[in-house]
Amino acid sequence: MRKIVFSMGLLCCSIIAFGQQNLTSPVQSKWEVVGPNVELNYYNSDYCDYYLVSTRQQELWVRPGKNNLVSLPKDKANRNDPAFQPSSFKTYKGYFPEKLNPDFLYSLPVKAGKETQYKVDTKRRTLTYLFETGGVDTVYAVRGGIVCKNNDQGLQNKEKTLETSGSMLVYHTDYTFALYEDLSKVFVKEGERIKVGQPVGISSPKKQVSMSFFYLDKNKFTGSTVNGLPHTSFNPVFHTTAGNAKLEEGTNYTNEWNDEVITQEMSKREKKKYEKQKTEK
Numbered sequence: 001m002r003k004i005v006f007s008m009g010l011l012c013c014s015i016i017a018f019g020q021q022n023l024t025s026p027v028q029s030k031w032e033v034v035g036p037n038v039e040l041n042y043y044n045s046d047y048c049d050y051y052l053v054s055t056r057q058q059e060l061w062v063r064p065g066k067n068n069l070v071s072l073p074k075d076k077a078n079r080n081d082p083a084f085q086p087s088s089f090k091t092y093k094g095y096f097p098e099k100l101n102p103d104f105l106y107s108l109p110v111k112a113g114k115e116t117q118y119k120v121d122t123k124r125r126t127l128t129y130l131f132e133t134g135g136v137d138t139v140y141a142v143r144g145g146i147v148c149k150n151n152d153q154g155l156q157n158k159e160k161t162l163e164t165s166g167s168m169l170v171y172h173t174d175y176t177f178a179l180y181e182d183l184s185k186v187f188v189k190e191g192e193r194i195k196v197g198q199p200v201g202i203s204s205p206k207k208q209v210s211m212s213f214f215y216l217d218k219n220k221f222t223g224s225t226v227n228g229l230p231h232t233s234f235n236p237v238f239h240t241t242a243g244n245a246k247l248e249e250g251t252n253y254t255n256e257w258n259d260e261v262i263t264q265e266m267s268k269r270e271k272k273k274y275e276k277q278k279t280e281k
Helices: 259-263 268-280
Strands: 027-034 037-044 050-054 059-062 065-073 089-093 118-120 128-132 138-140 145-147 168-171 176-181 183-186 199-203 208-216 231-233 237-240 243-245
Touching: 027 050, 027 089, 037 059, 059 065, 199 208, 259 268
Parallel strands: none
Antiparallel strands: 027 037, 037 065, 050 059, 050 089, 118 128, 128 208, 138 199, 145 168, 168 176, 176 208, 183 199, 208 231, 237 243
């Protein structure tokens, strides 16, 4: 399988990206003349990875930007070849994680020192937490990552912005996602890199924020065919004042931002800078 770079933006309001194949897709294909060659390029306008399956029977990874699939000398390219017809493809949001860290620590979506509990939203097809915020209050990032585009590729087939959708999808460095919903206001922008504990929005009048955690699952694919939902939900380990644990429904937990949570994804240089800033305060 060949790896290439492309950016995608497919987010169904209720949860998870699914296969897409339409003109509003954040991934578009184009045959282009580049110097002495004719190239088939894929352009990804999103900020996270996509798994792409084309009618050329090729599977590839696309990251943000331009991605080249085929390059042929102009004098050898037969434009009557079916390969030169407009390319058709499906994309799935994400990248197959090579190895997930089961002990990675997530923060609770409320401010430090504040108590919260959750219940499971049984109306969703995936595991979704409904965290209490105690009112229309600030929601904080549970982990660092990059904010994906908020394109609605569902039945409406129209784009929704972060402001109008009330949801925000964040892509993490280990290829997992966190979906924040029930937001009455969003503070961040598409493409913005956020940090754990950063204010990202305001909870809904329901006095809650809903969260889902998932990743593109290689085991859901047989060859290039997806079996059911392409993503799998997981239950993270959260850090609280009572320690690190997988949360139990209906139990109260108090949020805490300690050095372990804040620095776990920092480079050595970033950690050194962080420690220096702490001593200077």
